[in-house]
Structures are given as structure tokens and as C-alpha cells.
Amino acid sequence: MDSIDYKILNILQKNSRQKASAISPEVNLSVSAVIERIRKMEREGILQKYTIKVDHKRLGYDLTAFVGVTLELPIYYDNFIQVTREMSSVLFCNYVTGEFDFILKVMATATEELEKIHHEIMKIKGVLSIKTFFVLSNCKDDVQIPEDSFLNFDH
Template identity: 30%
Template sequence: MQNIDVLDRQILEVLSSDVKKSYAEMAKMFNVSTGTIHIRIEKLRQAGVIQEMTIKLDERKLGFDVCSFIGITLKRAKDYGGVIKQLESIDEVIEAYYTTGTYGIFIKVMTHSMEELHQVLTRKIQAIDEIQSTETLVSMQNPIRRNIKI
């Protein structure tokens, strides 16, 4: 979608920081009608710019104290689709990327403890036959966490 104007950008910026902001509040902020906000958001949804309206959770407050990134080397490039399907069934895998370079797949995993990470890695991820090897990086903290600047 190439014709995103100033109002669209303002709406996206507000929703990126506060998904609960009402249409009426945004209309007042931008000096337009509530109907205009509704139409613009619907247009952005239909264009695929807005894919879903979600909330951000603080994983640590929910007991998920270990964030790790795991680089996966596949046995064969053609195994990608099957491995992704199997990774989708592992609840602790919260993101996956198809990458260039050393790894074919790079995933983000959240667990409650290092012991749980070890179990997920050895019993679930490394148990996938099409995976040749993995490398795990544990995140110490997440000092920058934001949506893209629109």
C-alpha cells in the first residue's frame, strides 16, 4: 500500500503504542470524525497494513524468565517447510525466521527456566530429524523493544 497519508501514519503510530485507544479518542486527537477513523482503520486492515490488533505481554511478569534465540542448520534446504510445521507445534517457540547465512531458520524461544530451555531444546527441537544442528544464544536483557517507526 503506497498511499498512506499523514492521518494513516498518525493512526498507526497511536495504535502501535496503545491498541486500546478508542476511535473517539483518536478522532478528537486528530480533529476528524469517529467515522473517518473507522474507515481509515478498515482501509488499513483490508490493505494488509494492519494484520491484527494485539497487546504486548511482559513475559517476565508471567514467569518466562529465559529468552533465547536458536539458530538451526537443516540437513537439506528442502526440509524447511516440514521443520517449520513441527516448530509451530512447540508452544515455547514464539517466532521463526527463514534466514540467509549460517542458519536456515532462526527462532525465538521463551521458557520459565534454563532447565525448561534445556528440555525444550533436547526433547523437542533437536528431536526433529531434519535438523542437523543448533546454536543457542540466551538473552540477558531486552533494552530496546518497540514497533517500527512509521
């Protein structure tokens, strides 16, 4: 990847529906060259998916919580990961260092639903304990690579 690829990536991170014809003048390349660079990033697995950002509260998901999970033994890790991947209420499952083995991000429409999610997690074989942190407000929700990472980069 070179600095032009990073510029294209930055533009697509802001709006993945941006057309190559709009990107072209910003990176001083032809439309076909931009398309080829995007396809190359897709082939190389750099661009993995084009998606949307949804306002979960407007869809009725008023509760967001992070759940720290501690497992009894490492032999339960694979099963835990498999089960949480199948739980639609779990948005993220990260294996972490520190006090917990995993941190989950879950969404619920009400406290009753969150309680059900809690019970589901506790029923997973090997779960020793969980600790829940309720999100009071969302101060930053950015999934983009920081723009300054792209500056002066040329390989």
C-alpha cells in the same frame, strides 16, 4: 495510505485500544472518518491483529534464548516451519541468511525446560545443528514501525 493513515497507525501502535473518539482530534477528522480509515486498513491487511504486550518474567518465563538452526538440506524447510509453528515455546521463527537457516526465539521457565526445548528442536527431521544464545537482558523490545517512517509521507 496517506499521512493521516500513518498518524492513525502510529497512534494505534502505541495503544491498540485507543478509541476513534480519542484519535479524531489528533488527526483532525470526524470519528466516523477515523473508523472508516481503520476498517480500510483492516480490509487491506495493513492492520492484521490487535494484541497485548505481556511481561513474560512476571509469568515465570525467566529464560529467553535465541536458537540458530542449521538444516541438512532445503527439502526439510517446510516440515521445520510446520513443527516450530506448533511449539508453544517458540515465539518467533525466522528464515534467515548467514550462518544459520533459521533463528528462533524461545522462552522457558527454567534451564530444565530449555533443555527439553533443545531436545525437541534437535529431534525435528532434517536439523543438522543448533546454537543457543541466552538473553542476559532486554535492552529494547519494540514491535512498532519507527515513528520517523511516518513523517512527510503522502501517497
